[in-house]
Amino acid sequence: MKSQLLLSLALITAILSLGTIPAQAEDKVFTESGEIVDGDVWVLVDIYNDDTIVDMSGGMCDFITTHDKSTLNIIGGQAQVGAQDFSIINISSGSLSGAHAYNNGKVNFSGNAISLRLAAVDYGIANMTGGVVEYLAAGDSGTLNIYSGVVTDSLYASGNSIVNVFGHDFYYDPSGGMSDGGQLTGFWLDDTSLSIDLYGVNTYSHINLIPEPSMLLLLGLGSVVIRRKK
Numbered sequence: 001m002k003s004q005l006l007l008s009l010a011l012i013t014a015i016l017s018l019g020t021i022p023a024q025a026e027d028k029v030f031t032e033s034g035e036i037v038d039g040d041v042w043v044l045v046d047i048y049n050d051d052t053i054v055d056m057s058g059g060m061c062d063f064i065t066t067h068d069k070s071t072l073n074i075i076g077g078q079a080q081v082g083a084q085d086f087s088i089i090n091i092s093s094g095s096l097s098g099a100h101a102y103n104n105g106k107v108n109f110s111g112n113a114i115s116l117r118l119a120a121v122d123y124g125i126a127n128m129t130g131g132v133v134e135y136l137a138a139g140d141s142g143t144l145n146i147y148s149g150v151v152t153d154s155l156y157a158s159g160n161s162i163v164n165v166f167g168h169d170f171y172y173d174p175s176g177g178m179s180d181g182g183q184l185t186g187f188w189l190d191d192t193s194l195s196i197d198l199y200g201v202n203t204y205s206h207i208n209l210i211p212e213p214s215m216l217l218l219l220g221l222g223s224v225v226i227r228r229k230k
Contacts, residue, residue: 021041021042021043021060021061021062025041025042025043025062026042026043027042027043027044027045027046028042028044028045028046028061029045029046029047029048030045030046030047030048030052030054030070031048031049031052032049032051032052033051033052033053033054034054035054035055035056035057036054036055036056036057036058036059036061036077037056037057037058037059038057038058038059038076038077039058039059040058040059040060040061041059041060041061042059042060042061042062043061043062043063044061044062044063044065045061045063045064045065045079046064046065046067047064047065047066047067047070047072047087048067048068048070049068049070050068050069050070051069051070052068052070052071053070053071053072053073054070054071054072054073055073055075056072056073056074056075056076056077056079056094057075057076057077058076058077059077059078060077060078060079061077061078061079061080062079062080063079063080063081063082064079064080064081064082064089065081065082065083065084066081066082066083066084066085066087066088066089066105067084067085067087068085068086068087069085069086069087069088070087070088071087071088071089071090072087072088072089072090073089073090073092074089074090074091074092074093074094074096074113075092075093075094076093076094077094077095078094078095078096078097079094079096079097080096080097080098080099081096081098081099081100081107082099082100082101082102082105083100083101083102083105083106083107083124084102084103084104084105084124085103085104085105086104086105086106087105087106088105088106088107088108089101089105089106089107089108090108090110091107091108091109091110091111091113091115091131092110092111092112092113093111093112093113094113094114095114095115096113096114096115096116097115097116097117098115098116098117098118098119099115099117099118099119099126100117100118100119100120100121100124101119101120101121101124101125101126101142102119102120102121102122102123102124102142103122103123103124104122104123104124105124105125106124106125106126106127107120107124107125107126107127108127108129109126109127109128109129109130109131109133109149110128110129110130110131110149111130111131112130112131113130113131113132114131114132114133115131115132115133115134116133116134116135117133117134117135117136117137118133118135118136118137118144119135119136119137119138119139119142119144120137120138120139120142120143120144120161121137121138121139121140121141121142121161122140122141122142123140123141123142123143124142124143125142125143125144125145126138126142126143126144126145127145127147128144128145128146128147128148128149129147129148129149130148130149131149131150132149132150132152133149133150133151133152134151134152134153135151135153135154135155135156136151136154136155136156136163136196137155137156137157138156138157138158138161138162138163138206139156139157139158139159139161140158140159140160140161141159141160141161142159142161142162143161143162143163143164144157144161144162144163144164145164145166146163146164146165146166146196147166147188147189148188148189148190148192151196151197153197154177154178154179154181154196154197154198154199155184155196155197155198155199155203156181156198156199156200156203157200157202157203157206157207158200158202158203158206161206162206162208163203163206163207163208164207164208164210165184165194165196165207165208165209165210166188166189166210167186167187167188167189167194167209167210167211168186168187168189168211169186169187170184170185170186170209170211171184171185171186172184172204173185174204176197177197177198178197179197179198179199179200180199180200180201181197181198181199181200181201181202181203181204182197182198182204183195183196183197183198184196184198184204184207186209
């Protein structure tokens with residue numbers, strides 16, 4: 001609990017440290033591959049065309065939207081982002097105020113990335129394999145896959161959304177946690193502990209708990225032993 005609190009405070013500090021976009025800042029449109037680097041300041045950024053790849057290593061953007069089948073790779077900087085139209089956003093570092101997958105877009109969240117929110121809606125897919133997020137959300141037929149990482153506040157799911165949690169030794173306490181949906185604990189695939197508070201009494205009904213392959217193998221071997229004994 002202490003480490004969770006420290007991570008939450010670190011996240012809040014990181015988000016609060018996000019700079020303010022100057023009033024004279026302009027919008028930016030990428031129709032071919034390019035970069036966003038330290039010193040770049042944009043209000044709205046749009047990335048178009050299937051073969052366009054934009055690498056962000058620094059700078060500040062109020063909101064970045066990827067379109068078509070473009071790709072945005074974030075390894076630094078500050079922004080809020082949204083992936084749509086089968087585009088992909090890969091986030092391995094940086095401080096984000098939000099990362100959203102919608103309208104068939106995909107967000108891959110990992111490494112040392114920090115975000116206030118990670119969400120999948122409207123047939124979007126969000127994959128979390130590391131990093132720190134304060135709020136996780138899934139709704140409107142979105143799919144959220146959680147393999148690892150830290151959730152400092154809560155997870156919320158609604159509509160026809162699906163949340164897949166990959167790990168083992170799960171335990172759900174309907175009355176646990178700090179929100180009204182209970183608390184899910186257990187271990188990630190790498191055996192590090194997980195603890196996620198659930199927001200909303202129906203959130204747990206959207207969650208699929210998926211054990212690691214080695215556990216499935218052990219379960220299979222156990223059933224074989226039982227049959228042989230019979």
